[in-house]
Amino acid sequence: GAGVSQTPSNKVTEKGKYVELRCDPISGHTALYWYRQSLGQGPEFLIYFQGTGAADDSGLPNDRFFAVRPEGSVSTLKIQRTERGDSAVYLCASSLGSPGNNEQFFGPGTRLTVL
């Protein structure tokens, strides 16, 4: 596709449930990033993939959060035992991943609401 796509666009779940959020990066982009944006704040980094491996997961808030990218393209962010504080917009971005060019292109986000 032409840009980064994310599904679903909105997700409402109940406290304690498990959710999966999907990201399709721009074709050919080897680097993929997940960010979380709370209301009135800038996005905060969660995890970065280079190819299939998580090169930096230092932003994941706790072990309820996990992300995979098994074939180096599509990525899934998984949240276990959701809490109300997990409510936010989850943004995915991709870039060419070369050291000299890190321009990141963002998807429209998934708005997660935990009731």
Added chain:
Amino acid sequence: KQEVTQIPAALSVPEGENLVLNCSFTDSAIYNLQWFRQDPGKGLTSLLLIQSSQREQTSGRLNASLDKSSGRSTLYIAASQPGDSATYLCAVRAGSYQLTFGKGTKLSVIP
């Protein structure tokens, strides 16, 4: 830890005015700086990327400058239009590939 601050938090201007948005960062050891636009309920649209070796970048009515040594960047918008109304976010890339964002400046251009 890198911190990014954007001033003002909100700005309202009449159509046609030129305006400047400010961004400051605490650690000058950055690789690049990126300006984004975010419309309500939408994702981020990349506007300009300035590499650490560059002083400015221009795209249409937008001009972004970077003073790495003082930890500052500005986004200049010429001849503002109502369609420019959005939140503008500044982000820096430091040691790793991740971006550190400011909270944004919400711009309203009044017709």
